[in-house]
Amino acid sequence: MARQKNMQRRRNILRNTFTLLRKNGINNVSLQMIADKSEISKSLLQSYYPHKNKLIIEIVTNFMSTILQILNSDKFQNVNTYAKMKAFIYILLEMGLRDEGISNVLESILKDPDSTEKWGQILDNWLIDEGVKDDLGNDMQLKPGLAFIVSGGANLFLKRQQFEVKAEKISDIMVKTFMTTFLDFPDERVNETLKEGHELIEKFEIDEVFHAVDIMFS
Template identity: 30%
Template sequence: MSRQKNMKKRNEILSIAFILFSKKEYNEVAMKDIADNAHISKSLLQYYFPQKKDIVAIMLTDLLQKSFEYIDYRFVNIKNIHLKLSVYTNLFFSAIFKQDHLKKFINNVIRNEDLLDLWINIVNDWLDVLDDTKLKNDIKDHYLIALTFSMSGGSKLLSKDNLEVSGKYIARIMIITFMNISDNSNSEIGQIIEQTEDLVTNTNIKDFEEYYQKRLIWYVNKEE
């Protein structure tokens, strides 16, 4: 019973924190702000989450894992690791551009080097467990380098409102960069882009959004 109560409080804290981080910049949200809004003491908050970045890290990890799950079950027949990553990136960034609160939260992740590194490593771990012989036999660091370069540069476009780029454009830039660094040919890259377009066009982005939102107890959809 005690464990259930603790998990309930933990998720309440995460919900409050998500709302705050989807309204303000990362540096504008203090631990005291989260504690006050959750109606708990700062010491109790730190019992659950010692540091502010721990809170964002948990939410980011949950969000990515649940959105990965959608890709793994919805596109179970896709075996090509580049195609699976491309489809995921398209859906994820398209969802971000449809939800201002999620875009603000992700921008807070991008602007924090430790959190951006966490994001990159989580994606890298997901790719590592996919059933792909080429990835298993290749040097893992090579893929991490490709992810770091493509995600760091591509995700930064998210905060450049003056450039008026779309989620699909960011995803395209990221997968092209990733595949180039991974020594894929222009022909191979073109095939992935074309196949991605077909798959994403036939996928309801709302299904993707609802999948991860319903499975994240702390998630607050402010657009509803």
Template identity: 25%
Template sequence: MEIVNTAFRLFAEQGYDAVQMKDIADACDISKSLLQHYFPKKIVLLSTMLNELMLSAFLYSNEQLTSLSAEQRTMIQMSFLLRLLDENPKIEHFIRDVFESQELTTEIMLVTLDWLEAIGVDGETSAIRYAVNFALSGGMSVFFKRKVLKASVETIAEHIGQGFYMLLGEDQQKINRIYLSTAKYCTDRYYEQFVNYLYKHATIDFDSEMKI
């Protein structure tokens, strides 16, 4: 975990491409060969921390929003995650690097699919996979250009959630009702609860990367 945390800090500060395995080994005060004993390639290390980050974020929904429907939890989780990125440039930098890699984008999709299955989102696996891929890839492209496009984080999160459920064949009126029913949760109070929960349960050390 010391290696993972050190690498996360370096990736967040400098960007994935700029950091070499030797840089990570030096920062951990270990040899490159020892680093590669645990993580043979840099992308394996990034994949590990990505899984840790995603699973820790979903833990809040799994444990704190259990009384809500799968659709409501999906909408709320997307809103919280995008706000987290918006308010923490270093983490956004890290996630932007992830989405520039097809291999790592696929990793995000797989973790998300597992979570959607766990909370009971209805639909064929292939259809859910397609909907996640389309909604997230398009939505995150807009998110990373939000300042140029003058698009709010709330609007982007709403469109990602609605786009996902529309691709699964849900009625537009039902989707609107679901979105409106989540409004009371997408507030500072619940967001701060989510961030504190993430900070407490994440295996990655967010001390220098995330505002509390």
């Protein structure tokens, strides 16, 4: 019973934090604001999450995992892993372009080194779940590659107006760099993957992701 209550309280805290981040962005949300919205004391909040950054990391994990769960559904099981990676990056960034609240959350993530590192870890774990990581080489190739494309993609998104780049262009650059520079795939394979990723994006229902994100802490 106590465990269930703790889980419910954690979900409530995460839901309220996510709501506040969507409205205000990370720099304008304090632990006290989260505690007030959750109708608990700040000290009780800190017994669950001593620092705001721990809350952000958990929200990053849930946010990105929600998108990946949809891409891992049965209807996409025969899609190339790297095409799905392109679609994942596109969906993540496109949500930020379409929704100001998601943009506040996404920019908070992309400006935080711990959060971008978590993004790389999530992709690394996903490659394991997809069953392809053992064929790609060792961590000395993969982890620097993921760290490089995540930080580069984050900078492109944050400067998207300056460079006039859209979500799919950024996802193309990230996946192409990962496949060619770090995994040594031939250009023909890379181009086929980017095309397959585009086709997946074309038929993907992004409203389904918005709905899943809206209820992920319910």
